[in-house]
Amino acid sequence: MLAGSCHCGAVRFQVEAEITELTTCDCSLCVKKNAVMAKVHESALIVTAGEDALSLYRWNTGIARHYFCNRCGIYTFHRKRAAPDHFGVNVFCLDGFDWAAVPVRATEGVGMTLEDPDARPEWPGPRA
Structure with missing residues (x-):
C-alpha cells in the first residue's frame, strides 16, 4: 500500500497496487503537467481525505477526468480516457x-481525436 497526497496535504489517498511501469503522455494537457503516471485499476485508488478539496478538469470528450487540489493546485490523479x-x-x-x-514508457496521446467543437487550435490530434 502506498500513501499519497497533494503538496498542502488537503488531498490524501492510498494506492493498493504493485507499480511495475510508469508512463508519460504527449497529449497537450500531460505535456503541460509534465506528469509521470502509474496506471492503477479504479478499485486500487482510495481517497482517504480531502475529496471536497478536489477540483475536476474535463475537456474534449469529457471521458478523462483530471483531479487537482483546489488549494495548492497539484495534479493528483486522473480517470483515463483510453481505460x-x-x-x-x-x-x-x-x-x-x-x-x-x-521503467517509464512513453505513451502516445497527441494522436487521440479531438471531438470538442470548441477545441483550441494548439491542441494537436485529428479532428473528429
Whole structure:
C-alpha cells in the first residue's frame, strides 16, 4: 500500500497496487503537467481525505477526468480516457515512492481525436 497526497496535504489517498511501469503522455494537457503516471485499476485508488478539496478538469470528450487540489493546485490523479476503469496517478505525489527504479514508457496521446467543437487550435490530434 502506498500513501499519497497533494503538496498542502488537503488531498490524501492510498494506492493498493504493485507499480511495475510508469508512463508519460504527449497529449497537450500531460505535456503541460509534465506528469509521470502509474496506471492503477479504479478499485486500487482510495481517497482517504480531502475529496471536497478536489477540483475536476474535463475537456474534449469529457471521458478523462483530471483531479487537482483546489488549494495548492497539484495534479493528483486522473480517470483515463483510453481505460475509463483505471486511474493515472501522479507518482510524484506518492510518499517515499522510488519512481527512478521503475521503467517509464512513453505513451502516445497527441494522436487521440479531438471531438470538442470548441477545441483550441494548439491542441494537436485529428479532428473528429
